Structures are given as structure tokens and as C-alpha cells.
Amino acid sequence: MRRFLLLSACLAALLLSACTSGSKFPDPTGKGSIQAINAISTSPTITFLIEERRNGNLDFTTSSPKTRFDDFEYNLNFDALLAGDSEPTRIASQLLQVVKDTEYTLIISGDLAEPTLTLWERPVRVYADGGTVLEASFGHFSPALGDVDIYFADAAIVPAAGNEVGTLTPGAKLPPMDFEAGDYVLTITTAGMPGDILFTSDAITMEAATTMLFIIFDTDANDRGPVSVRAFNTETGAAATLIDPLYAPTVRFIHAIKDLGAVDIYVDDPLTIPAVEDQDFRGVSAELEVPVGVLPITYTAFDNIGTILVDNDISISPGIRADYYVVGDAASPVPLATVPDRRSVETLAKFTVVYTETNHESLDFYLVEAAADIADIPARYRGLTAGLDPLVTQLPEGSYDVYLTVTDEKTVVFGPLQVDLVLGDVVTAIVYDTVNPATADITIIPDF
Numbered sequence: 233m234r235r236f237l238l239l240s241a242c243l244a245a246l247l248l249s250a251c252t253s254g255s256k257f258p259d260p261t262g263k264g265s266i267q268a269i270n271a272i273s274t275s276p277t278i279t280f281l282i283e284e285r286r287n288g289n290l291d292f293t294t295s296s297p298k299t300r301f302d303d304f305e306y307n308l309n310f311d312a313l314l315a316g317d318s319e320p321t322r323i324a325s326q327l328l329q330v331v332k333d334t335e336y337t338l339i340i341s342g343d344l345a346e347p348t349l350t351l352w353e354r355p356v357r358v359y360a361d362g363g364t365v366l367e368a369s370f371g372h373f374s375p376a377l378g379d380v381d382i383y384f385a386d387a388a389i390v391p392a393a394g395n396e397v398g399t400l401t402p403g404a405k406l407p408p409m410d411f412e413a414g415d416y417v418l419t420i421t422t423a424g425m426p427g428d429i430l431f432t433s434d435a436i437t438m439e440a441a442t443t444m445l446f447i448i449f450d451t452d453a454n455d456r457g458p459v460s461v462r463a464f465n466t467e468t469g470a471a472a473t474l475i476d477p478l479y480a481p482t483v484r485f486i487h488a489i490k491d492l493g494a495v496d497i498y499v500d501d502p503l504t505i506p507a508v509e510d511q512d513f514r515g516v517s518a519e520l521e522v523p524v525g526v527l528p529i530t531y532t533a534f535d536n537i538g539t540i541l542v543d544n545d546i547s548i549s550p551g552i553r554a555d556y557y558v559v560g561d562a563a564s565p566v567p568l569a570t571v572p573d574r575r576s577v578e579t580l581a582k583f584t585v586v587y588t589e590t591n592h593e594s595l596d597f598y599l600v601e602a603a604a605d606i607a608d609i610p611a612r613y614r615g616l617t618a619g620l621d622p623l624v625t626q627l628p629e630g631s632y633d634v635y636l637t638v639t640d641e642k643t644v645v646f647g648p649l650q651v652d653l654v655l656g657d658v659v660t661a662i663v664y665d666t667v668n669p670a671t672a673d674i675t676i677i678p679d680f
Contacts (some may be wrong), residue, residue: 235282257628262332265356267298268308269464271341271373273450274578274656276631278340279320281309290340292575293449295464298469301329301598303332307374310340310347315579315655316628324349332400334467335466337445341373341403342580351509352405359441365410366442372400374450377459379423380430382406387435391426399423400448413440418474420448420459431459443467446474453658456481456551475550482519482637483527483554487511488588490665491562494534495541501528503537510534514664516677531558541565559588565620573624574658581630581653584660587616587624592668594639597623602631602650615639616663635670636663646672 249582265495270281270290278290283306286294306328311320333356342348355369370382381396389395398406400486415435422428438444445464455529457479464471485497496506499522508517531542544567557568572584585597596611613623635647653659666674
């Protein structure tokens with residue numbers, strides 16, 4: 233009993249001391265803001281932490297929320313799940329002393345194994361009421377492009393020596409500049425060569441009292457053109473990819489209805505010339521450039537414009553690379569439009585399943601290590617039916633077996649099919665009907 237009373241007395245003394253002696257931490261004098269951006273084109277998702285507090289997951293070209301912190305010192309950390317690991321690894325850190333009324337942007341770039349951290353800072357911008365100006369900054373994280381000149385002006389102004397806003401080397405940023413509110417076009421040229429245009433954006437409407445950051449990134453397999461640019465509104469956190477209209481979006485057409493017969497595919501109205509001619513079951517077209525906006529897609533019987541099989545409109549966004557399937561049966565074909573993520577990631581393989589089979593009410597899909605017995609292994613995907621959105625799995629490097637079974641049974645309908653994956657692979661497995669209604673088939677196509 234004495235020991236309990238003594239411990240209680242000590243605890244009370246400690247609590248009293250804590251209350252009366254004051255905090256050992258200094259009082260903050262203000263706040264600054266911190267955000268991070270991922271500029272590693274082949275990286276997996278990177279977790280950004282301030283001290284050990286998670287402050288956002290960064291996919292390539294994305295930013296964390298801009299978060300306000302007291303003007304103390306902080307460790308800024310980046311974690312990623314590396315190839316073959318089950319726990320994330322700390323890949324980079326930086327100590328930052330926050331100064332009040334200052335905004336910090338930390339960009340992680342270079343190689344995932346040895347990343348580079350670049351810190352940009354600027355005072356918080358305060359705009360006058362009723363002002364007409366905005367602020368824009370320009371950064372560059374695409375070493376393959378080399379040095380570039382930046383032009384930011386009305387569309388009617390042709391790039392010429394002397395009217396560039398500045399020259400950028402990879403890893404650098406131009407100082408913030410004020411512009412009058414209005415419509416602007418961002419043009420990027422080889423440094424010192426205004427006629428060698430690498431990128432020209434659509435017109436961008438810029439509003440007063442807006443603070444913008446434009447960053448050039450490396451391109452990946454999702455991009456249509458040779459330059460990738462993203463705009464970040466540092467006030468609202470909004471971000472958008474800028475599109476060069478010189479590089480039209482594309483659509484790849486995949487025929488997945490076994491009894492539909494050979495088709496011609498039109499992307500105009502009224503119908504004129506087929507964009508794809510005589511495509512049969514399991515046919516995969518080349519990527520075809522199409523206009524932005526509402527795209528009328530019409531399938532007719534081959535060489536018979538009067539027999540319309542599919543009539544569907546889809547919305548096409550600038551800069552995308554879309555896939556367009558028809559699934560189901562000839563009596564009621566179902567369009568399936570997708571925009572697959574084709575970006576290669578150096579720490580994993582991406583394996584996508586597109587299910588178009590109709591001979592069975594549904595099937596289970598297995599993706600297991602090569603030579604594994606599926607008897608005691610649950611299905612990767614259960615109860616698949618035609619027309620579902622594509623299913624994406626991220627996998628380590630290795631050899632795998634693919635099976636299809638009757639749903640909730642181990643009755644094999646297809647397989648095993650061995651698939652060998654290496655890091656960075658991006659592949660799609662299309663599940664097709666077969667002539668034999670008791671079976672199914674799978675075709676593997678690359679997504680690069």
C-alpha cells in the first residue's frame with residue numbers, strides 16, 4: 233500500500249511541475265506552408281511525410297496538399313515500396329526550418345535509388361483588392377529536353393528572340409513573374425532557337441489574384457507528345473495537364489463479340505470512310521488519331537454501310553490514349569471505353585484483366601505463382617462478367633499461371649497459361665469467348 237501511495241504522490245508532483253514550470257517548446261511566431269511534388273517518371277506511389285505524419289501520396293506529376301505549419305524545424309521524408317519489399321523504405325529526407333509567411337515546394341526527382349530533392353521557396357503572395365495581375369513561375373524537370381526557352385504570351389505573338397520569359401535548365405525554376413489577367417499560350421522551344429518549337433499549349437485563361445506554377449516533366453507512355461507540362465494552382469491546390477493540340481488523342485478498337493462478324497468502324501457522322509475496315513473477332517486496331525469532343529462511333533457489317541451494328545457517342549478528352557471494346561453478343565452489343573494507365577513503374581509490373589466472355593454466366597480469375605496448385609488458393613477476381621471495368625493488379629517480377637474456373641468452384645475452364653513478367657511491364661489480358669461454350673480463352677497484349 234505504501235508503494236502505491238508513494239507512486240501516486242510522485243505522479244501528482246510531476247503533473248504539478250509540468251503545469252507550473254511552462255512548456256519547453258518555444259511559441260511560434262507564425263506559419264508557413266509546405267507541399268511536395270513527384271517528378272520521378274518511373275516511380276511507384278511515394279509517401280510524403282512531415283516528421284512521421286503522412287502528408288500525401290504522390291504519384292508521378294502529382295502534389296501533396298499545401299499544409300500550414302508553425303515556424304519550427306521539420307524533417308521532410310519520402311517513403312516508397314521498392315521492388316521485392318513488403319515494407320516501405322525511406323528514400324530521401326531533408327531538414328527544413330519554416331519561416332513564417334513563406335511557401336515551400338519540395339520536388340523529388342532523378343533516380344528512385346538516389347533521388348534529388350529540390351526546394352523552392354517564395355513569400356506568401358498578397359494581392360491588392362481589385363488588382364488585375366497574377367503570378368506565374370516555371371520549372372523544368374525533364375533532363376531529356378535539355379535547356380529550353382519559355383514563352384508565355386497571347387496566342388498571336390510568335391516566339392522570337394528577346395520575348396522569352398526566360399531560359400530553363402533541368403532542375404531549375406524561373407523567378408516568379410507578374411502577368412496581367414487574360415488568355416495565354418505557353419510555348420517551349422530549344423534554348424536560343426525560337427523556331428524549334430517543342431510544345432505549344434492550348435490557350436489558358438488566367439484570372440487575377442492567381443498564383444500558378446508550371447512544371448515540365450519527363451513524358452511517359454500515357455503522353456501523346458514529346459513534352460509533358462502540368463499547371464499547379466498553389467492557392468487552391470488544383471492541378472491540370474496542359475495539352476499540345478498538335479498531338480491528337482487516339483483510340484484503339486478491340487472486337488470482342490464472337491458472333492458479330494467482320495465489321496467496319498466509322499468515327500464520323502454522316503458516315504464516309506471507315507476508320508477501321510474488316511475487323512473480325514479478336515481484332516485489335518492500331519491507335520487512330522481522333523478529334524477532341526463528342527466522337528460518334530458506328531460499327532457496320534463489313535462492306536455494308538446500311539447494316540448498323542453499334543451506334544454510340546463517347547467523349548474524348550485532349551491528350552488521351554483510349555481503348556474501345558464492343559462486348560456481349562450480336563443482339564445487344566455493349567460498348568466499353570477505357571483509358572488504361574500505360575505508365576511503366578520500375579518497381580513492379582502492371583497486369584490488367586479485361587473480361588469480355590459471355591459463354592458462362594460468370595467465371596473466377598486466378599493469377600498465381602507458376603506451378604502453384606489453385607486448390608487452396610482463393611481467386612484473384614471472383615464472379616467476372618462481360619463489360620466490367622478493367623481490373624488492374626500490381627505484381628512483383630516473376631512467372632505466373634493464369635486460370636479461369638467456374639465461379640466458386642475449382643472446375644478449370646481455361647489454363648494454366650504461363651505469363652512471365654519483369655519490372656516495368658504493362659500488359660493486358662483479354663478474356664474471350666471460344667467456339668466451345670464450355671471453355672474460354674485469354675490473349676495477352678502489351679499496353680506500351
